[in-house]
Amino acid sequence: MDFLRHSFHQLFLLSLISLCCVISGTQFSIPRLGALRRAIRSEPKITSTLVSKDFETFFYSQTIDHFNYKPESYTTFPQRYVANSKYWGGANTSSPILVYFGAEEALEYDLSGIGFLTDNAPRFKALLVYIEHRFYGKSIPFGSREEALRNASIRGYFTSAQAIADYAAILLHIKKTFFAKNSPIIVIGGSYGGMLAAWFRLKYPHVALGALASSAPILYFDDLAPQVGYYAIVTKDFKETSESCYETIRKSWDEIDKVASKSNGLSILSMKFKTCKKLKRTFDLKDYLDSIYSEVAQYDHPPTYPLNTVCGSINGAPKGTDILGRIFAGVVAYMGNKSCYDMNEFNHPTDETYMGWKWQTCSEMVMPIGHGNNDSMFPPSPFNLNRFIRKCKNLFGVQPQPHWVTTYYGGHDLKLILHRFASNIIFSNGLRDPYSSGGVLENISDSVVAVYTVNGSHCLDILPEKKSDPQWLVKQRKTEVQIIEGWISKYYTDLLEFRDRTCV
Numbered sequence: 001m002d003f004l005r006h007s008f009h010q011l012f013l014l015s016l017i018s019l020c021c022v023i024s025g026t027q028f029s030i031p032r033l034g035a036l037r038r039a040i041r042s043e044p045k046i047t048s049t050l051v052s053k054d055f056e057t058f059f060y061s062q063t064i065d066h067f068n069y070k071p072e073s074y075t076t077f078p079q080r081y082v083a084n085s086k087y088w089g090g091a092n093t094s095s096p097i098l099v100y101f102g103a104e105e106a107l108e109y110d111l112s113g114i115g116f117l118t119d120n121a122p123r124f125k126a127l128l129v130y131i132e133h134r135f136y137g138k139s140i141p142f143g144s145r146e147e148a149l150r151n152a153s154i155r156g157y158f159t160s161a162q163a164i165a166d167y168a169a170i171l172l173h174i175k176k177t178f179f180a181k182n183s184p185i186i187v188i189g190g191s192y193g194g195m196l197a198a199w200f201r202l203k204y205p206h207v208a209l210g211a212l213a214s215s216a217p218i219l220y221f222d223d224l225a226p227q228v229g230y231y232a233i234v235t236k237d238f239k240e241t242s243e244s245c246y247e248t249i250r251k252s253w254d255e256i257d258k259v260a261s262k263s264n265g266l267s268i269l270s271m272k273f274k275t276c277k278k279l280k281r282t283f284d285l286k287d288y289l290d291s292i293y294s295e296v297a298q299y300d301h302p303p304t305y306p307l308n309t310v311c312g313s314i315n316g317a318p319k320g321t322d323i324l325g326r327i328f329a330g331v332v333a334y335m336g337n338k339s340c341y342d343m344n345e346f347n348h349p350t351d352e353t354y355m356g357w358k359w360q361t362c363s364e365m366v367m368p369i370g371h372g373n374n375d376s377m378f379p380p381s382p383f384n385l386n387r388f389i390r391k392c393k394n395l396f397g398v399q400p401q402p403h404w405v406t407t408y409y410g411g412h413d414l415k416l417i418l419h420r421f422a423s424n425i426i427f428s429n430g431l432r433d434p435y436s437s438g439g440v441l442e443n444i445s446d447s448v449v450a451v452y453t454v455n456g457s458h459c460l461d462i463l464p465e466k467k468s469d470p471q472w473l474v475k476q477r478k479t480e481v482q483i484i485e486g487w488i489s490k491y492y493t494d495l496l497e498f499r500d501r502t503c504v
Contacts, residue, residue: 027388028290028381029347030361030369031230031434034104035190035214035459036113037299038346038353052118054086055111055130060173062134064141064157066165077141080107080132081170084118085178089125094182094495096488097174098126099208101167101200103193104357106137115464116188116212120481124488127178131170133163133193135356145352152397155359161408164200168207184209184491186484190459191215191435192365199409201425202418210424210487212480215459218427219414220367220438222406227383228372229437230294235377237297237307237432245311248326249293250377255323256282272324273331276340284343289327290378291346292334298434298458303468310334362392366402367438415444423447424487426480430456447487451479 032038058081065073089095098117102110110130117128132139135158141148148154171185187208189197194216201211219225226232239246259265259272266279279285292310300307313333317326335341348354361367370383385402392400406412427440429452436452443449451461453472461476 027384027391028287028371028378030367031291031294031298032346032353032357033191033217033435034353035193035462036105036109037301038295052084052111054084055082056084057082059138060170062139062166062169066162066169075141077134077139079134079139079166079170080137081174082107082111082130083174084121084128087121087125088127091179091181091183093125094180094184094492095125095127096209097171097180097183097185098124098128099167099171099185099187100128100130101187101189101193101196102130102132102136103189103191103196104133104136104360105353107132108137113464114190114462116214116462116477119465123481124485127180127183129171129174131167134158134166136352145355149355149359155396158356158359159364160196160199160360160405164196164203167196167200168204171207182495184488186210186212186487188212188462189214189216190462191217194459198425198427202409202422205423209491210426210484212426212428212462212484214428214462215430215433215435215439216427217367217435217438218409218440219411220369220435221365221411222403223368224406224411224414225438227368227370228376230369230434231371231376231378233432233434233437234294234297235375237300237434238293238311238377241307242311242315245314245330246377248314248323252289252323252327253286253379256285259324269324273328274338274340276342279343286379287347288341288343288345289331292331293377294434295346296334297432300432300457301460301463302470302473303466306334359396362396362400363398364401364404366400366405368402414440415442418444418448420445425449426451426483428452428461428476428480430454430458430460432456433458433460449483451476451483 059078060081061076062079063073064075064077098121100110100114100117107130120126121128134141135145135148141157142151142154175181175183185208187197187200188211189195191214194213195218197211198213198216198218201208217225235246238249256269259268260282262268266282269282269285270278273285275285296306296310310330310333314326314330317329321329331341366388368383368385371378371381373380389400392398410417422444425448427450429436429439429441429450431452431454433456435458441450441452453476455470455472456476460473461480465477
């Protein structure tokens with residue numbers, strides 16, 4: 001049985017690899033979301049031993065389908081959540097519950113990498129809860145992830161709506177278990193998790209008092225934001241950092257084609273960039289470089305500022321180094337000095353985030369991101385919806401629903417609709433984050449507010465505090481905390497008022 005399961009696993013991975021290679025064409029990979037920078041595959045993985053002993057792990061018996069009443073809908077699976085009650089003031093004091101929504105990766109990374117909850121737990125005397133997203137980490141229905149994604153019936157339950165319904169069920173369970181009926185809940189998320197936090201406040205206002213949505217590009221759907229917005233900011237970031245670095249990168253794409261046009265051109269490029277496997281086409285190298293530049297700009301966090309490191313190496317290559325030699329120097333500076341470089345580093349089919357997110361983008365999370373034709377350091381490559389649909393149908397046999405997110409959660413005329421309908425949401429962004437081009441950057445109402453920094457990067461505000469943090473970041477976090485304190489204070493006032501009314 002184990003042999004058969006292993007064989008099916010290998011078959012699924014091989015089919016995914018081959019399909020991705022065959023149908024990707026010349027459409028560059030959509031930049032990944034994620035509150036935390038992708039762990040470079042050679043780096044050590046986060047293990048439970050690195051996580052504080054204050055965290056206690058639980059498994060909730062979760063319903064597979066919250067929206068149907070068929071017999072199979074009542075099937076359950078164990079969903080992981082983690083609690084930390086070290087600083088909690090207790091249910092008797094109605095102390096708040098700060099909740100982090102896990103997104104497209106295992107929960108371990110969030111426990112060690114997200115700092116907003118642990119940094120502010122003493123101030124709020126808060127119970128901390130982290131919930132893992134279904135189909136990631138240890139919260140996999142029906143066995144392994146590969147089996148679940150291979151089964152068309154099972155992966156149909158892998159949606160954002162089911163995920164936030166999971167969160168609602170677990171939070172109501174926690175309130176009951178901890179006897180915390182009057183403890184207000186603040187939900188927090190970053191990137192895709194930030195979108196979930198904002199949508200959760202809209203869909204479940206009776207469960208969550210408020211939401212902090214960090215770097216949540218909720219407008220990058222259905223052409224609400226410019227398709228070229230993401231790469232326009234990547235280009236701007238590089239150009240502002242170093243004009244010469246920007247020019248070298250801009251010229252490198254034609255240089256790659258020029259070298260490739262030689263009789264042994266792909267072999268030359270393979271040796272120049274020390275690829276682990278010989279290149280079969282230039283697109284794989286270009287997509288790899290595209291992913292590096294995107295990630296560098298998106299996660300350009302202080303104090304290391306990887307964009308400065310990359311451009312410093314491109315500009316600082318020895319005199320006489322040609323364009324592609326300079327580009328490779330930038331690769332080494334960011335990826336490390338390796339014996340070879342895997343062109344599938346950013347699109348690895350064995351990575352759970354890649355596999356799960358591939359399904360999510362092929363079903364509902366259709367984010368039309370492409371390269372522009374003008375004023376860009378990237379080669380032109382507009383988002384092609386028809387090609388994207390064909391790719392997804394070949395991979396999973398489903399047609400993507402590019403309008404579903406805005407149909408289910410809203411998005412069009414956001415300010416007009418949410419001005420009176422919504423409350424208690426912080427949309428935080430850093431304007432050097434390419435995904436801020438799809439973020440909410442202006443206040444919608446007195447309590448649905450935008451808090452941004454000019455120099456900030458992706459989800460920087462919810463990362464752990466450091467003594468080296470610049471003052472603009474310290475100020476941003478302070479503003480967010482003060483807003484949340486205001487929500488909670490008003491809640492306590494309302495709680496007393498309604499208690500007094502019931503006593504009369």
